[in-house]
Amino acid sequence: MPRSAPSPESFLPLTPAVFHLLLSLVDGERHGYAIMQSVEASTDGEMKMGPGTLYGTIKRLLAAGLIEESEARPDPELDDERRRYYRLTDLGQRVLGLESRRYQRLVKLAQNHGLVRALT
Amino acid sequence: MKPHQQLRRVKASERCYHWLIWFYPTPFRAAFGQSMRQVFRDQCIDVAERKGGWGLTALWLRTLLDFAWTCPKEHVVALPTLPRRLWEDVLRPSGFYPALIAAVCFLIIVAVTFLQPQRYASTVTLEVKKTPNASDGAEEFDPYFLQTEFEKIGSKAVLYPVIKALSLQEYYGFPSSAEMTPPYRMSNEEAYRALRGNLRISQVRHTELINVTVFDEERSSAKFIANEIAASYLKWRLDDTIASLSRSQGIAPDQASPTFDVPAPSDGRSQPIQLSDSMLADLRGGKIINPAEEALRPARPNRYLNILLGGIAAVVVGAFTLFVLWLIRRLRGRETLPA
Numbered sequence: 001m002p003r004s005a006p007s008p009e010s011f012l013p014l015t016p017a018v019f020h021l022l023l024s025l026v027d028g029e030r031h032g033y034a035i036m037q038s039v040e041a042s043t044d045g046e047m048k049m050g051p052g053t054l055y056g057t058i059k060r061l062l063a064a065g066l067i068e069e070s071e072a073r074p075d076p077e078l079d080d081e082r083r084r085y086y087r088l089t090d091l092g093q094r095v096l097g098l099e100s101r102r103y104q105r106l107v108k109l110a111q112n113h114g115l116v117r118a119l120t
Numbered sequence: 121m122k123p124h125q126q127l128r129r130v131k132a133s134e135r136c137y138h139w140l141i142w143f144y145p146t147p148f149r150a151a152f153g154q155s156m157r158q159v160f161r162d163q164c165i166d167v168a169e170r171k172g173g174w175g176l177t178a179l180w181l182r183t184l185l186d187f188a189w190t191c192p193k194e195h196v197v198a199l200p201t202l203p204r205r206l207w208e209d210v211l212r213p214s215g216f217y218p219a220l221i222a223a224v225c226f227l228i229i230v231a232v233t234f235l236q237p238q239r240y241a242s243t244v245t246l247e248v249k250k251t252p253n254a255s256d257g258a259e260e261f262d263p264y265f266l267q268t269e270f271e272k273i274g275s276k277a278v279l280y281p282v283i284k285a286l287s288l289q290e291y292y293g294f295p296s297s298a299e300m301t302p303p304y305r306m307s308n309e310e311a312y313r314a315l316r317g318n319l320r321i322s323q324v325r326h327t328e329l330i331n332v333t334v335f336d337e338e339r340s341s342a343k344f345i346a347n348e349i350a351a352s353y354l355k356w357r358l359d360d361t362i363a364s365l366s367r368s369q370g371i372a373p374d375q376a377s378p379t380f381d382v383p384a385p386s387d388g389r390s391q392p393i394q395l396s397d398s399m400l401a402d403l404r405g406g407k408i409i410n411p412a413e414e415a416l417r418p419a420r421p422n423r424y425l426n427i428l429l430g431g432i433a434a435v436v437v438g439a440f441t442l443f444v445l446w447l448i449r450r451l452r453g454r455e456t457l458p459a
Contacts, residue, residue, distance in 0.1 A: 055156050
């Protein structure tokens with residue numbers, strides 16, 4: 001019996017590591033170290049991924065179909081051609097969009113309670 | 121950091137990490153090992169350029185923490201479904217890791233305790249008095265008297281004759297394996313160190329008596345050695361006293377049956393006397409109160425105590441592991457996709 005594709009909602013809520021990793025791929029495909037640097041930069045250095053965490057997460061995202069490996073390889077004169085690049089899938093983009101909206105709702109809820117103003 | 125040093129450290133780090141990757145499950149390593157190594161090398165070069173040696177050290181600490189967390193996790197994920205569900209639903213929430221580590225710690229301590237050879241202890245108790253002052257016979261208070269006697273008992277002057285009398289050079293040097301022939305004979309110094317290591321000298325609480333305890337794997341040997349040490353010590357004391365009195369009287373120490381001016385016990389006045397055997401016993405200034413006997417039970421290792429300490433150590437290690445896991449979770453947050 002064929003398995004039905006999982007709905008984007010079934011992946012929510014995303015863990016911070018997964019959310020930031022997916023977010024780093026919104027602007028285009030990246031290789032592992034570029035993802036790591038992007039996550040570190042977007043969180044002001046609060047989230048530092050090690051290679052084990054990074055590729056463990058990538059493995060699960062690949063298996064879930066949220067990202068995919070790009071066929072494109074860098075020019076050997078510019079970069080190591082063994083580098084593997086990853087990009088968001090349509091499902092990954094939908095999940096990221098849903099998670100972003102969920103965060104938006106949470107922030108709005110916090111604003112309604114005056115919490116965001118109080119914190120800033 | 122100079123460029124060539126930097127390059128060398130980066131290459132060394134990369135090599136070490138390459139070996140670390142081997143601990144990950146094979147499918148994971150095959151799929152991502154090369155990429156992980158590449159990312160780590162990029163990190164090393166970047167950190168070494170920006171922060172130098174300390175940055176590299178900090179990176180290694182972070183990486184080891186990452187390894188300690190992700191390597192077991194990947195192994196668990198690689199498990200078939202049933203064991204994985206068992207792990208995720210039952211074992212992990214119930215603190216399986218700390219319990220496992222605590223149990224391993226406890227088992228190691230118990231195994232070491234039971235694998236250690238049993239050693240018997242025999243104790244001889246000595247009463248030692250200060251030898252009277254040769255000139256006036258007065259006894260002076262000496263707070264270090266017993267401590268000095270401890271050192272004398274453990275000295276080569278006392279223990280070398282014991283080593284010779286009981287052939288301890290052969291006894292301690294005898295190989296445990298029967299195939300090793302001829303038997304190894306220790307030097308005097310080696311045998312002395314071995315004997316000193318098996319010897320404990322202590323004061324009997326609230327008295328001026330001295331306990332000399334010898335530990336040995338043979339209960340009879342422990343007894344013989346302890347009694348021989350006591351005899352050797354008392355003989356040495358006597359020889360020392362006679363030599364001291366001979367010097368004060370201007371008589372050669374090897375002169376037979378010398379006549380000494382010895383303080384009389386009644387009035388303390390000196391009078392010339394010929395030393396008899398009983399007087400020699402007095403001059404010895406010490407005697408054996410309790411000779412050593414064969415021990416009924418081994419004294420070391422103290423299995424009950426070791427098991428108790430092993431239990432305490434296991435609890436401490438388990439609690440520490442629990443704390444470290446909690447800390448890691450706090451630092452890293454949840455990192456798996458929801459099922």
